Amino acid sequence: MSLANRPDIISFAGGMPGNELFPVEDVKEIINNLSPQQWVDAMQYGPTAGYPPLIEAIKAWLKGKGFPVETNQVIITTGSLQALNITSKIFIDPEDTVLVENPSFIGAISAFRSYQAKIKGVAIDADGIVIDELKKELDTTNPKFLYIMPNFHNPAGLIYSSQRREELLTAMANTNIPIVEDDAYGELLFDDDYKKDIVPLKCRAQNEQQIIYCGSFSKIFGPGLRLGYMLVPNEIFRNAEICKQSMDACTPCISQVLAHQFMISGRMQRYIDHIRPIYKKRRDFMLETLQRYLPKEATFVRPHGGFYIWVKMPQGVDETELLKLVIDAGAVFVVGATFDPDEQPNGHIRISYCNTPDEQIEKGIKIIGDTMKRLMAR
């Protein structure tokens, strides 16, 4: 059993929704009201690109948010990680370069690496990827795509500013290099002031720009359903469908039928409205305890949504040593090097508040803060 799941350890390590928050009653109601045809759809093989009613529901949902659904197509994937595998299969030959933010989502890095890509990290600052650094890489490498997480970045917790989004689109225009935009946490905005900023690149870009937009049901329904989707230009869609077909024939139909009912009945929107303030409260409490227990030399950016806080170590505190001592004391987090494509230490740790109750947050953060102070005092 991994440390992150051990009941005697307070875990800030995972990126999983709160165990107590799943919409179980909704699922029961949906299941008990499926028609005979919906049962067949749930149990039988389905079309490679997805269950048609769910595709329509996703398109309507995305259209309402300003996505270019008329000029793009939806393909439903077995979790959004599969979308990254499909993208890899289409674009990566061994030794090809892929650009990612540094730090980046570890699942994406390992998916790209499994296709033998060379992964090149590009620095980020508080507003997103650093454009000058990106341009340098565009000039010197020949990347197959750029993978980014502009909303509620994992692990850095940031959102790209509107200005940075526009600068990024400008920098990438005319390069013909696709942008893979991962928006797994997109619905989990806590601070309304940032509503305009979080509008995805896919909604901002010119139609000609190749943007592969990846969405997920993991944070707004349940990761156990393994449901994600891609919104992609037509040319990419045809290749994506072929790749998907050879990978697992179709996405779990039972999950798709449930998600379709969850969406069209209005339950999904209600569920999002329900969990958003809960996660927000958890974030607020986490920030409060960090301020209370961490030495003031440890700094962090206030995340405006999502699951993570990215904490910069005080001078003289080694995050790997910190982790070891914190585990001994009964808590766990993830060291920053995990998210670096070259696994280099970066003086940061990632702390999640998504699946930890308040009293555990308090106890666990106190352990981290006390241990930091002990290390600083040496």
Added chain:
Amino acid sequence: MSLANRPDIISFAGGMPGNELFPVEDVKEIINNLSPQQWVDAMQYGPTAGYPPLIEAIKAWLKGKGFPVETNQVIITTGSLQALNITSKIFIDPEDTVLVENPSFIGAISAFRSYQAKIKGVAIDADGIVIDELKKELDTTNPKFLYIMPNFHNPAGLIYSSQRREELLTAMANTNIPIVEDDAYGELLFDDDYKKDIVPLKCRAQNEQQIIYCGSFSKIFGPGLRLGYMLVPNEIFRNAEICKQSMDACTPCISQVLAHQFMISGRMQRYIDHIRPIYKKRRDFMLETLQRYLPKEATFVRPHGGFYIWVKMPQGVDETELLKLVIDAGAVFVVGATFDPDEQPNGHIRISYCNTPDEQIEKGIKIIGDTMKRLMAR
């Protein structure tokens, strides 16, 4: 919409279970009796190798059938097609050779091809793969593995004889080349006389022989759940788990929780006992109508289980031309070339009886027989 799904066309093309046979009431009962913890297990991320209680249930099931579960490990996959992807990812580099039977399962061929394997077909006869032909390939190519379907072969409908199984194991021993044994239809034996023959290679082989055994819930629960598994030696397990992690993190947990209850409650065995005679009756009726309507020059082997009958064309009947005319008349099947790794015509067609009610079987087979006779009379 594909021809195989058009309501106005009688389809013998698919490899899908009967729409009316899914254990819907079982699933409802299971769902309505899940404990709160089981709901969390169903909705949350799960371990990469699978939901531990389901792994245990599968091991117990396999142990009862004589599988070497103590010296091997189970990994649960998103359909058994993912097991073939995992195997490909472990063993295939671009331009590597993979041996398959000719004909072979199209899903396997496209999975291996998606990893840029060269696919080499080895002839089969009524008892299985032709050993001399296999030896020739082993001597001249350097295959990464051999993929076979010894039980209720798709598309050829045959089962390997016990003798051929032993000859195959002997031919492969000391080669260090893994055998990938696909047993998706293994529970669907209709004729008890063949009980001894269908014992899998994995149960017959010495422990040192590397056999990757692939099982599936698609035919004994529902393909819409996307549930399969591999039973593999420890060395392969470690690599398989890494590959699986980068592909989709974990197999749909909701499907795994359902399958676990389906197995341990005895419902799965009852369901298998229920569907076996139904498919058997369908096979019998299909054989009867084939005898009644096809010209005697069209020959076929009586399948002892599974979903398919492999029909050899009479002299002078081109299967592609036949298909065109049969579609015009309102039925559809699959031409043999589809299952040839080089897509060469082989004078055969595959007819499925799995998802076609009796009256449609009669009407559709009459169309095929009449059209054949018309083509022969030219």
